[in-house]
Amino acid sequence: MPVLINKEVLEKCQAGDREGFRALFEAYRERVYGIALYFAGDTASAKDVAQEVFLKLFTCIKQYRGDASFDTWLYRLVVNCCIDERRKRRRFLPLDFLLGRTSMERDAATEHNHLRVEISDVVQLAVQKLKPKLRVPIILRYVEELSYEQIAAVLGCSQGTVASRLNRAHRALARRLGHLLDRTASGRTASEKSHVV
Amino acid sequence: MWSRHIRRELSAYCEGELQEELTHRLRDHIRICRRCRKQHEEVSRGVLLARHLRRPLCELTWSEIEQALLNPRQRVTPGRAYLSLRSRTLIATACLFVVIGYSLFHYFASGKNVDLDRYLTQVESSEPDLARQQIADAPPGFKDADEYAALRAAGIAAEPPLVGYTLIRHRIGNVAGKEVSQLVYRGSNNSFAVFVAPHAVPFSFGKREIGSTTLDGIRCQHVSCTYTSALVFSAARFHCVLVSKSKDYKELAAIVRYFLSAHKASEGS
Numbered sequence: 001m002p003v004l005i006n007k008e009v010l011e012k013c014q015a016g017d018r019e020g021f022r023a024l025f026e027a028y029r030e031r032v033y034g035i036a037l038y039f040a041g042d043t044a045s046a047k048d049v050a051q052e053v054f055l056k057l058f059t060c061i062k063q064y065r066g067d068a069s070f071d072t073w074l075y076r077l078v079v080n081c082c083i084d085e086r087r088k089r090r091r092f093l094p095l096d097f098l099l100g101r102t103s104m105e106r107d108a109a110t111e112h113n114h115l116r117v118e119i120s121d122v123v124q125l126a127v128q129k130l131k132p133k134l135r136v137p138i139i140l141r142y143v144e145e146l147s148y149e150q151i152a153a154v155l156g157c158s159q160g161t162v163a164s165r166l167n168r169a170h171r172a173l174a175r176r177l178g179h180l181l182d183r184t185a186s187g188r189t190a191s192e193k194s195h196v197v
Numbered sequence: 198m199w200s201r202h203i204r205r206e207l208s209a210y211c212e213g214e215l216q217e218e219l220t221h222r223l224r225d226h227i228r229i230c231r232r233c234r235k236q237h238e239e240v241s242r243g244v245l246l247a248r249h250l251r252r253p254l255c256e257l258t259w260s261e262i263e264q265a266l267l268n269p270r271q272r273v274t275p276g277r278a279y280l281s282l283r284s285r286t287l288i289a290t291a292c293l294f295v296v297i298g299y300s301l302f303h304y305f306a307s308g309k310n311v312d313l314d315r316y317l318t319q320v321e322s323s324e325p326d327l328a329r330q331q332i333a334d335a336p337p338g339f340k341d342a343d344e345y346a347a348l349r350a351a352g353i354a355a356e357p358p359l360v361g362y363t364l365i366r367h368r369i370g371n372v373a374g375k376e377v378s379q380l381v382y383r384g385s386n387n388s389f390a391v392f393v394a395p396h397a398v399p400f401s402f403g404k405r406e407i408g409s410t411t412l413d414g415i416r417c418q419h420v421s422c423t424y425t426s427a428l429v430f431s432a433a434r435f436h437c438v439l440v441s442k443s444k445d446y447k448e449l450a451a452i453v454r455y456f457l458s459a460h461k462a463s464e465g466s
Contacts, residue, residue, distance in 0.1 A: 047261070051257065055262075120251055124250060148214050170239075172243070174242035174243035181246065
């Protein structure tokens with residue numbers, strides 16, 4: 001896990017310095033927003049969640065004592081915040097839901113209609129449909145590129161548990177989207193053949 | 198056990214997160230175990246798919262955060278239309294009230310009196326052979342009860358039995374929290390039923406006309422029925438309905454007199 005900010009910036013933030021906050025925000029905004037988007041499902045909600053995370057971070061950064069790495073501490077905060085927000089939002093029924101689809105699904109469907117759908121978009125949608133327990137390790141592993149050990153530290157569980165959850169998540173993805181790989185493989189074979197010919 | 202252990206470690210194996218020794222052991226096992234090999238293929242496909250994930254471009258800017266810092270309650274993003282928990286609760290509560298109101302309406306509309314309309318219709322329409330059976334049938338809400346309990350609810354427990362008749366059915370119905378008795382008697386030629394209720398519980402006969410009459414010197418009311426005699430009479434703190442296929446007024450008067458004397462005796466005791 002690359003260290004994005006130094007001790008000085010952290011100390012500035014803990015002292016309530018606005019420039020320190022800005023540096024912290026610029027260093028982590030993509031990571032925080034990325035996780036939030038995978039959790040919330042649409043950009044508007046993701047922005048809300050990410051904003052909530054940063055506000056929380058700025059108010060409770062004094063509590064960071066340096067026992068764990070700052071990144072681990074931040075990821076834990078982000079994950080907890082996302083889960084809390086999801087819990088809060090579960091009490092609300094988005095009107096999109098009444099129409100049967102989320103905005104991302106509509107976007108994907110539109111793209112599909114234009115035959116421009118990319119495999120990463122479809123995988124992203126499938127990941128969003130996983131249970132949070134399986135979704136978090138997948139996001140931390142493949143979006144944030146953390147090791148099993150780091151994921152275990154963020155989630156506060158054993159590496160065995162992380163391995164088990166990732167295993168279940170991989171199998172769920174394969175069951176839902178395995179056909180895409182077959183299509184990609186056959187497409188590739190066809191194009192290779194055309195090159196040969 | 199070993200097989201289960203392998204399956205749990207398959208993701209780590211596919212991603213090269215395992216120690217070398219364990220990797221070799223897993224590789225050997227996958228070669229010989231068909232089930233684990235199949236799962237390994239599935240997990241490998243999942244890993245390949247997951248590797249397509251990418252970090253999205255961030256749309257959040259520092260100015261938005263700064264604005265939120267100044268006014269923590271203000272959301273920078275446009276609000277989405279939500280059907281709030283409160284709205285859903287209100288809708289659910291309204292539905293619940295409608296259901297409860299409907300149930301209460303039915304309870305009070307139909308449960309406050311003894312409705313004998315359908316019972317009389319059945320007795321009226323029955324063939325002479327089936328009349329006895331129809332008279333012995335129970336109106337809705339009446340259940341078989343102990344003989345003494347039914348007689349006591351009718352206020353005639355202390356009276357000796359009616360001569361020439363046998364009490365064959367004794368039921369109690371609960372109407373508006375009060376007990377109403379149905380006593381069915383069978384004689385050699387005739388059967389009749391008497392419904393006994395406190396004055397607080399009225400009888401209902403649908404749209405049938407009710408008129409006053411004098412039966413062998415006893416003042417009572419008759420309910421208009423073509424083939425059936427339905428007489429309403431008051432006895433002490435009860436009022437009763439006598440239903441019979443008989444049109445013999447002397448016989449009917451004897452039955453009414455029995456109940457009047459029974460209630461009088463009961464009042465006296």
